[in-house]
Amino acid sequence: MYIVQIASECAPVIKAGGLGDVVYGLSRELGIRGHGVEIILPKYDCMRYDHIWGLHNAYRDLEVPWDGGAITCSVDCGWVHGQLCFFIEPHSSDNFFNRGCYYGCLDDHLRFAFFSKAALEFLYRTNKRPDIIHCHDWQTGLVPVMLYEIYKHHGMENQRVCYTIHNFKHQGIAGANVLTATGLYREEYYYDRDRLRDDGNETALNFMKGGIVYSNFVNTVSPHHAWEARFTDVGCGLGYTLHKQQHKFGGILNGIDYNVWNPEVDPYIPYHYSKDDLEEKAKNKKALRERLWLNHVNKPIICFIGRLDDQKGVHLVHHAIYYTLNRVAQFVLLGSATEPGINTHFSHEKQHLNDNADCHLEIGFNEELAHLIYAGADMIIVPSNYEPCGLTQMIGLKYGTVPIVRGVGGLVNTVFDRDYDQNKPPEERNGYVFYQTDYQAMESAIDRAIDLWYKSPKEFRKLVLQGMKYDYSWKHPGDQYVGIYDHIRHK
Structure with missing residues (x-):
């Protein structure tokens, strides 16, 4: 399969939390299994460039429709510890990713709405047609929305989306201006309760809810947390939406990278050991x-x-x-x-x-x-x-x-x-x-x-x-994700 991950982080080049570890670890596991994997990321000014090998320009003038006009982007390409990554850099006075930080800006909703639009535009313009687009957290919640409502009608009708929620606490709350900016427009349509309208605020749109509604499969990062999200306040107001979409919602436990976290080979500890020489x-x-x-x-x-x-x-x-x-x-x-x-x-x-x-x-x-x-x-x-x-x-x-x-x-x-x-x-x-x-x-x-x-x-x-003795590597989660990809690809 050809799989494209679209995310706001990928360790170790861009890491603010566990999301970055998952994007890298899962991509590596999928690659080991023989699948073609590419990762699309924002090009932040503060990311760890020392973890990128062979960074070069892959697409010079990507015109991304935005807010009635267009923003020109360049797309760089490089290898992050064996993973092929594309970095989108917009050239505009908005300075979306030249802020010295990954998150925490007042216009985060617009920054990542633009990134989602630019990622899809890049796939469209370069004629990349992955079997699976795998999106992560609220930052990319609009990807399946725009894929289904816009890009599906321009030759991308066969792409399927898996959407993984790592943290329900941050959902991407925005106003109607994001519809105008992305070219979705129809306010009445998207403010429908069964589309993007936030369940806790009738005047707001919810990126994460959009991701849940429009993707082909939704998961969070453990089976028990999936249950909690549906039936307790851990879902942070998304319980109704998850109930409506329960037929395509589940939990898959994250893995850890035993090349990094392993006392048998760990370069940071003075004495190596295993269960056989404790x-x-x-x-x-x-x-x-x-x-x-x-x-x-x-x-x-x-x-x-x-x-x-x-x-x-x-x-x-x-x-x-x-x-x-x-x-x-x-x-x-x-x-x-x-x-x-x-x-x-x-x-x-x-x-x-x-x-x-x-x-x-x-x-x-x-x-x-x-x-x-x-x-x-x-x-x-x-x-x-x-x-x-x-x-x-x-x-x-x-x-x-x-x-x-x-x-x-x-x-x-x-x-x-x-x-x-x-x-x-x-x-x-x-x-x-x-x-x-x-x-x-x-x-x-x-x-x-x-x-x-x-x-x-x-x-x-x-x-x-x-x-x-327990194996919490990416092997078992890898099996489950590949199973989901196969399932939604043949729907």
């Missing part, structure tokens, strides 16, 4: 303590790696630090705050705990240190309020670091409680799960993990090995 993991624990000036004592290390924000259960992260220390264990945190108030709070905690040799808080993000923490810690806490998929718990399992997670989203699909999971036999359980958002629920799970580490080291080791 003793080497203890040497990484010693190296982590030396790096962070922690006490060399017979205690477990619990870690947190990720963003410090409400989604990640920041109040529980804070509580976990002090509860862990009171339970005679060590705590390591590596996290960057998305809000100034949270950053100030954790910076204060860092100062307060600075002299505690059983604790280290690293505010910010450091890729090299993240690898060493995964390899050196005994347990990883993931107390998210909501989690579409979650990668840290899957990475933790690969590194023999037992996850302690809240039972939401993809965490439910990947971590199975050692003591209470009724759907897995004891030999297939791999961590600890709690469900409520109160301190006591999390404390109970932490207690069970620490008690096992101290009182039954052989049983703890067994749990570690059971977790390391």
Whole structure:
């Protein structure tokens, strides 16, 4: 199959979150299977050009119809770690992608509406006719809308769209001006409740809703999160639309790249190990303590790696630090705050705990240190309020670091409680799960993990090995996506 991914990110050249990892990881998996894959991206001024090989001009004067006129674009082409990428650069006073940032501008809805239009225009003008166009998140929600309403009538009637939602929280809310700009025009038509009208605001259009309504298949990034999106407030107002489109909606768990996250080959850790020689993991624990000036004592290390924000259960992260220390264990945190108030709070905690040799808080993000923490810690806490998929718990399992997670989203699909999971036999359980958002629920799970580490080291080791046996690579998601592509291609 010939597959084109249209997205606002692709790691490592453009990465603000998990979306970039998924676009790259899935594209690589599809390529390994023999499918032709190309990726279309905005050409941001602040992207990592050092990760692009052979960047050259592929199309010089792409005239993109826009707001009653046209904007001329150039399209560059290059290889990002083996993946063929096209970068669209508009030449206009709007400076859509020369902002020094990927997101966060007041006109983001127009920036990405233009990108979606330009991507389709590029496919149309270059006579590229992929079997599948795979779009991601609200930024490309208008692609299937414009494909069906405009480009279908100009020789692109055979293209099929898979639309993946990574985060329901950001949906792309806009006014009628986006219809004029993109050439969709008919206001009354698109403000119909079963098309683009936002369910929470009758005067607004919703890009993500458009993507759901017009694409041939819609998925989010874990089976349980798909259920949550339909039946709880995690869908952020899109429950009605997902109910109407339930025949083409599902959940596919993300994968992780075992070329990057693998203690057998990881270049960032001093000692390589696997489930067959787990003793080497203890040497990484010693190296982590030396790096962070922690006490060399017979205690477990619990870690947190990720963003410090409400989604990640920041109040529980804070509580976990002090509860862990009171339970005679060590705590390591590596996290960057998305809000100034949270950053100030954790910076204060860092100062307060600075002299505690059983604790280290690293505010910010450091890729090299993240690898060493995964390899050196005994347990990883993931107390998210909501989690579409979650990668840290899957990475933790690969590194023999037992996850302690809240039972939401993809965490439910990947971590199975050692003591209470009724759907897995004891030999297939791999961590600890709690469900409520109160301190006591999390404390109970932490207690069970620490008690096992101290009182039954052989049983703890067994749990570690059971977790390391799980395969959360892109192999299984790759099978599922190819199955979906085949299904919608023959509809």
